[in-house]
Amino acid sequence: MPTASQKDKILGYLGLAARAGKLVMGRGPLLDGLSRDAVVLVLIAADAGQAVSTEVARVCQERAVPCYTVDGLTKYDLGSRLGRRAYSVVGLTSRDFARGIEDQIASLLSAD
Numbered sequence: 001m002p003t004a005s006q007k008d009k010i011l012g013y014l015g016l017a018a019r020a021g022k023l024v025m026g027r028g029p030l031l032d033g034l035s036r037d038a039v040v041l042v043l044i045a046a047d048a049g050q051a052v053s054t055e056v057a058r059v060c061q062e063r064a065v066p067c068y069t070v071d072g073l074t075k076y077d078l079g080s081r082l083g084r085r086a087y088s089v090v091g092l093t094s095r096d097f098a099r100g101i102e103d104q105i106a107s108l109l110s111a112d
Helices: 003-017 028-036 050-063 075-081 095-111
Strands: 023-025 041-044 067-069 089-092
Touching: 003 023, 003 075, 003 089, 003 095, 023 028, 028 050, 041 050, 041 095, 050 067, 067 089, 075 095
Parallel strands: 041 067
Antiparallel strands: 023 089, 041 089
């Protein structure tokens, strides 16, 4: 589970990516972005529904796109940082933003 600081860093990257127009939010836009090979990294909220999680993870695997579910990162966390109520899934279209988030995820995994 991420610390508050790690969670804030991940959400900070997502907020910057959204402001830069490098983030797709929600199942439909995400699946569309994956089908166009525009998405380079996917995050699934820990409390996302099973059907959405399974579908998105399957498509990511087929497209060889990294896909992470981060314990403690909820739909509300994703949505509130992005100016919405909740999002189950988000995708980054920028390798630079994706690298920053993957670095944070790697630090979470090495701390376990």
